[in-house]
Amino acid sequence: MIPLKSVEVELEVRDHVATVVSTLNYENKEDKPLEAVFVFPMPGDAAVCHFSATIGQTQIVAEVKEKQKAREEYDDALSSGQQAFLLEESDQSPDIFSLSVGSLPPGESASIRLEYVTELAVQADEGLRFCLPAVLNPRYHPQGSAGGSVQVTSVPTSLVPYSLSFSARVSSPRPVSKVESNCPLDPLEYLNTEQSQATVKLAAGHKFDRDVELLIYYKDAHQPTAVVEAGQTSAKSGTLMGDPVVMLSLYPEFPKAVMSSLASCGEFVFLLDRSGSMQRDRIKSARDTLLLLLKSLPMGCFFNIYSFGSSHEHIFPKSVEYNQETMEEALKKVGEMEANLGGTEILRPLKDIYSHACIPKQPRQLFVFTDGEVGNTKEVINLVKKNSGSHRCFSFGIGEGASSALINGLAKEGGGHAQFITGTDRMQPKVMQSLRFALQPAVMDISVKWDLPKEVSVTVLSPPITTLFQGQRSLIYAQLTGQSPEAAEGSVTVKYSLAGHPSQNKLHFSLKPAEDSGLTIHRLAARTLIRSLEMEEMERRGQPDEGVKKKVVELSVQSGVSSAFTAFIAVKKGNGETIQGPLVRRNVPTLMPMMAMCGGGASGGQMMGMTRSMSRSTPMCPGSFQRRSSNCSLDIEPQQPPRDPLLQLVSLQKASGCWELDPALAAAVGKTSEEENKEVWATILALIWLHGFKMDAQEEWELLAMKAVSWLRAQNAPCVTECVEAGNTLLGCKVQKDALGI
CATH class of the missing domain: 2.60.40 (Immunoglobulin-like)
Structure with a gap:
């Protein structure tokens, strides 16, 4: 019998700060006293500031105490027959908490109230992101490290025995433009005529089978602000x-x-998670993203690609200069990458990267892609902090359950920017946004x-x-x-x-x-x-x-805020009888790890028995880059699988920024076969196609288009205006020369 019956969450957002109140309702339907243990994820930078329990008509407010003292007090209370509640942060990662509900008598109900506050991160599209983590991925512990001791039962989504209700209230000095979610919402309701206050609820019937993500948009969100808060009168x-x-x-x-001239130098190091949990759509999306990144790098920079699981690999022994030859070699190896390296040993490849001296006048930019399933989070973040003077670190959490403590910590200590890719999010726009940041002058x-x-x-x-x-x-x-x-x-x-x-x-x-x-x-x-x-x-x-x-x-x-060295403890004093023998322990189940159902997993380390959910990226549609009224196309290698037309076009771009034209298309459009004319014509044609048909994905191709424009300007070709006109006619577009930037 599972004692957790329901979870109720109330969110209050004031500008870009969120207060979250969660109520967990327990009931013991067995004929003996129970101890219920619930391990759950939390935003990594949240400040847990209130914990209380209500049994019948009695409310007990927990106190913050030194962790070992709190644990001893909890054990003493249980052994003497008293009811006690313990909330503590994991020693390995600040985004995992465990809640112990002790000595719940037969037929007794208990309601636990948990409150935390957190800052909302600003996304690339100016939305503020709130995430209520539902999924706790298995945390991989490297060999020789101390693994977690808490084991949690997992069940399929349809069998999760407790329900979730979720409501949010948003207020800001500026109007609330919209609120979006990866889960079905009831319509947004404004509370005033200025539209600066609004409420929204999760639609009924949500299974809590994924993280609940809210994106909140204000008008003029990027205005600097200052808020002064009065102190506590009793302090x-x-x-x-x-x-x-x-x-x-x-x-x-x-x-x-x-800002008009992005950097044309740098050492770009990409570190890709290839553990078993990155299977299927995740690894495919990562490969497509690396294609875009490599095509968008500036000539004259240096780069390398590392990948890791239980072991780690690199494409080059050390970073190499970016040119056509090195780009092609890297792309060939990226195309062969699979999620087949076992566990998630991220510390070793990081140490390998940092062991190489930085290249003079080439600022190091590290991009880390992972679903964030490590148990030594604090150790990894500390290593990045120690090396923060030599590089900037940009991190990407892939899928539900990615550790927010790890992803945010890498970026914060590495002086970079963090992004989360969940649900049907496309990875590419977010990664390219971070590349723009990396190309900004330091x-x-x-x-x-x-x-x-x-x-x-x-x-x-x-x-x-x-x-x-x-x-x-x-x-x-x-x-x-x-x-x-x-x-x-x-x-x-x-x-x-x-x-x-x-x-x-x-x-x-x-x-x-x-x-x-x-x-x-x-x-x-x-x-x-x-x-x-x-x-x-x-x-x-x-x-x-x-x-x-x-x-x-x-x-x-003093502040009532949790830490790695403290815990919340609440004891209901009473005339309880001393319990003979151990309490019956019930681990509250969460979602079945999808990797367990599809054969993935880790090797060479230890796994905590927690939960996982896989997200699916939007599938790529097959097709080819082609003109509307002709059957001619740019050459695509026959061994390549069908791809998104945009990615097909991108894959054909040279490191210098230009495209080459095959003879069949050159003849079809009546152009000469001179090499420079072929490249100028093909590059203009590609740019017109991007502007004419793919403006909705401009964030993905903008940097490689800028590189193409720079290459065109350097050619000083006399036929540019004629090529733009001919390209528009050929593709059925009306893209102006000025819009192309040439």
Whole structure:
């Protein structure tokens, strides 16, 4: 008998901060006392800030205590017949929590309330992403590492014995444009005429068989903002919880002159997960994405491709210069890649990559693709942090259940950007967005200067900003100590050097605390500080720093926010009888791992018995690049399987940016067979086709089209205007020469 009956989730979004309240309802229908254990995923950067239990008419609010003390108190309570509840974060990864509901008597019901706050990440299309993880993938533990001890029963989706209800309320200073989801939603309901407040619910009957993802769109989402939150009245002045805290959201605007020319150098290292869980659509989508990436790289850069599972491989012994020969060799090997390397040993290939010295004047850009199933998350992130001065890291979580702690942690500590590809999302647009970031000039000498009234001092709680990208948000939390005058204002100025030119962005803000903001910002600030201290402790592995651990425990207890070294404990005091012998333990089941059903899995390591769900990418439609009124086409190697027409065209582009034309098409359009004319004509024809038929996928081909335009300009061909006119006629398009950029 499974004691978990239902899960209710209420989401409140204020601008780009979310508060999530989950209620889990348990009932013991057996004839003996039970202990129920539920292991579940959580957003990796969430701050768990409230945990309580209701039994009958009695509510018990949990306290945050040092983890070992909390565990001992829980065990003592159970052995003496009392009811107890324990919530703790996994030692290996901050996005896994376990909830133990102890000594639930026969016929008794219990309701568990769990609350956390989290920042919402900004997507490439300016949407804010909230994800309620439903799926907890098996976590691969490298050989010799300490595996997880919690085992969880898995069942097929149709047999998951508990239901989910989900509702959301969204409010912002700006109008809410729309809310989208990967799951069916009831219609969005606006609560005011300004459309700045709205509610939405998950449609009835949702099976909770995948992560619930919401994308929230505001008008003018990229406006810098500052929110000052009043401290807790019961907390001592001068402490984090007692003083006001400000949260700054900065969106740097770079000079247009600098942004018009993307970098033409760099060392691009691609690290691809080829473990068993990447089978079928995932590995195919990854291969197609690597095709686009390789075609979009600038001439003169360097690159290499690593892939990993239980072991790891590389295409070249070290990064090589990008040209036609090396590109073709890489693409041939990419086309042969399968998800056949077993487990998920990501630490070893990272160490291999970092063992190679950086190439002078070629900034290293690392792209990591994984479904995020590792148990040594903290160790991996710490390695990236140690090498953060030598590269930028861009990470991609593939499919439901990818570890948000791993994906976000890699990008945050590596000074890059994180993306998640779930459901029917196409991987290519998101990856190409990150490539644009990687091609942006590196921002140097970043500094933050505060200008506040003399009565107010500032303590910055966030780690120093080490990276800035055009249009991407940077968050800063700071504690404000001292009394500010009425209607006082402050400002913060971010200064930096971009492509050798000094630049700055300034934000003015009111020091008056926002009304009804609760302690959300304080808790997020505490979480930020806790995570920084935990990373500091990680760097001393082998030499534990008790001072840092003590600081984390004190801050966690003071703020009521969970950490790696603390846990929530609640005990219902009563006249319970001492229990003889062990309690009956019931592991609450979650979804059946799909890899178990289709033969995938890991080797050479340990697996925790958790759950997995596979997502399917949109299938590629077969076809060929061809003109409307002719049966001639660009040559496609006969051994290639049918592909998306866009990817077929992209596969034919040369490293220099041009396309070549086969003699049959040259004769059909009445052009000469001179080599330079053939290439100019074919390149213009390809660009017209992209603009005429594939504008909906412009994000995917924009960079390789820019490379083609650069190549055309360098040719100084006299026939460009005539070729554009002829190409439009041939393809039945009306694309203007200016639109092509030539």
